[in-house]
Amino acid sequence: MTSVEVSLKSLLTEVEGSLGAAVVDYNSGMALGTLGGGKDLDLSVAAAGNTDVIRAKMRTMQTLGLKDKIEDILITLGTQYHLIRPATGRSGNGLFIYLVIDKGRSNLAMARHHLKRTEEYLEV
Template identity: 65%
Template structure:
């Protein structure tokens, strides 16, 4: 089982990595961050993406859709922003946030690697 720091380091090995965070969407707080920088404030991204997750969860409830959200993809001109809601033991209310450079990333592989990181994460 991997801790937050180890999981974020694994995320940093994903091709096209810009930044990653483990976020508690009940509070909007980042439990850990790696990468980012002046062009991507991961604390702001964590709080803002918390609103995205909450809105999508509410919408699913209003629509009566019983399926769980695996991930949410936001595509920008030069970046992918991937939000993976965690379902593993002890991780309810958490999501992994990953920002990737679109020209260097393989989205399918990134999703696969995030799923693997989730399975190994112990919060």
């Protein structure tokens, strides 16, 4: 099990092209931790906004009667990928991990793999 800080550092160092990462409580929209970002990527604002994305998808699944779970949500921009992965571990219920990567320098499949592994070992 790894802490939020260690998990975020791991994502930024192991995923080539990482621009920023956050662990977010989607009940409140508050980031429990952020790393990276910058003037063009305010991770606290992005965390709050992506809370709406995950809530909307969960409502839609419930309305449709889907009994499945979200593995991750991918938002593709012109130069970036934004990945959202709900944490399902024993201490992660109600949380998601948010990762932003550079589209030209990153391997999306490897980023998803690292995100999954991070989610499995996250301890809050």
